[in-house]
Amino acid sequence: MPGKEVVILGSGDIGLIMARRMTLEGGAKVKVVAELMPYSGGLKRNIVQCLDDFEIPLKLSHTVIDIEGKHRVEAVTIAEVGPDRKPIPGTEERYTCDTLLLSCGLLPENELSKSAGVELSQVTSGPVVNDSLETSVDGIFACGNVLHVHDLVDFVSQEAAAAGKNAATYIKAGEKDVQAEMLPISPEGGVRYTVPSFVRPSEMEENLTVRFRVGDVFKNKAIALYFDDRLIGKKKRQVMAPGEMEQVILKKKKLEEYPETKKITIRIEEA
Numbered sequence: 001m002p003g004k005e006v007v008i009l010g011s012g013d014i015g016l017i018m019a020r021r022m023t024l025e026g027g028a029k030v031k032v033v034a035e036l037m038p039y040s041g042g043l044k045r046n047i048v049q050c051l052d053d054f055e056i057p058l059k060l061s062h063t064v065i066d067i068e069g070k071h072r073v074e075a076v077t078i079a080e081v082g083p084d085r086k087p088i089p090g091t092e093e094r095y096t097c098d099t100l101l102l103s104c105g106l107l108p109e110n111e112l113s114k115s116a117g118v119e120l121s122q123v124t125s126g127p128v129v130n131d132s133l134e135t136s137v138d139g140i141f142a143c144g145n146v147l148h149v150h151d152l153v154d155f156v157s158q159e160a161a162a163a164g165k166n167a168a169t170y171i172k173a174g175e176k177d178v179q180a181e182m183l184p185i186s187p188e189g190g191v192r193y194t195v196p197s198f199v200r201p202s203e204m205e206e207n208l209t210v211r212f213r214v215g216d217v218f219k220n221k222a223i224a225l226y227f228d229d230r231l232i233g234k235k236k237r238q239v240m241a242p243g244e245m246e247q248v249i250l251k252k253k254k255l256e257e258y259p260e261t262k263k264i265t266i267r268i269e270e271a
Contacts, residue, residue, distance in 0.1 A: 001026040003099030007076045009064050011035035012243070013042040013151060015103030020050035022101075030054070031095045034062040034078045036085060036104070039217045042243045043151055064100070065092065073100050106149050116140055123193040124148040130182065131196050131204040132166035133159065141167045148195055148211075151245050155211065183255075189267030190214050190221075192242075199264065201255045208250040210266065214240045218268055223248060226265040227258045236271045 006028050008015050015033060022028040033051060038061045040047055051058050059078065065087050066077040080091035108126035118127045119136035126149075127135040127142040134141050143159035150156050180200040187194050194212045218240040225232045225248055232254065240246060248266055255261065 001028060002101075003073075003097070004028050005097040006030045006099045006101055007064070007078070007095050007097045008033045008101045008103060009035075009078075010103035010105075011040040011042055011047075011058060011060075012103055012106060013046050014106065015101070016040070016042045016046040016050040018101060018103060019056050020054060023054050023056070028099075030056045031097060032056070032078070032093075033058045034064060035060050036063045036081060037061070037242075039241055040243055044241070044244070063087065067100060073098055076100050108146050108148060110146065113142065113146065118142070121148075121193060121197070124195075128198075129196045131199040131208050132170075133163040133196065134166065134170070139167075139170060141170075148193070151243060155245065158209075183261060183264055185210060186263055186265045187212060187267075188265055189224075189269060190216060190218060191266050191268060194266060199250065199255075201252065201259075201261075204250070204252055204255075206252050208252070210248045210250055211245050212247070212266060213242055213245055214268060215242060217241045220271055221268050222271040224265075224267050224269045225250075226267070227255070227261040228263055228265075230258065230261075234269070234271075240268070 006022055008019055008030060011033050019030045019033055023030055033056060061081050062078045063081055064076055065079045067073060068075040075094055075096045077092050077094045079087040082088050108124060110120060110125055113120060113127050116137055118140060121128050126147045129135055129142055133143055141163040143163035144156040180203050182198045182200055184198055185194045192213050192215045194210050220238060222234045222236045223246060224234045
């Protein structure tokens, strides 16, 4: 154990789970979990099971502004932040502690991607891929937390299986159809990004799962799917949050009904 009195900055799933782990297995007192954003980046169940069940407070729109101590941490001061993410004077709270755990800024492991010259998304910092999870470099496929940070290991496993299958198909085919039309998927209206970023209607599977995250907490809204300006479908959601991945199923048959489509759009709208 690094210490016994802990302050945690960052409320993604790792930060939340570490609050419980240090409490249960190390006998530590986690005094507070501070989160810069006005919402938690973790799953709702982790907030309940890792914080609420152990009476650990979660302070949203707060960040660390001062750390005291020379040989080791002795105290941490947090403060509320405004919409500009800057501390609000007069909201400071000081906590004596011997450990500050930082759980923020989680990015995909992209060293291999960078060394291979793969194009990276400015949003996820992971590779940009098409419907087969192939990157911008011919023959290189990406999946799991190399591609984008996941909340559930089930999605990692599903992507891994798909990437492996597609890589095997690529090897057996020898050459890919470089003439296949590429349709961009545009994330709008609260959708931060999509995986994949492009689809090839002629090459894609009958059903393609497009995963994405929203950039804020949305209540009683809908996920809308468009082919150009044509609304294809809406799915109402009571709550959507950045910590939980959403998905849309693209159907090849539906795309074939509109061969003139130049862009696919996924956005958050009124239900």
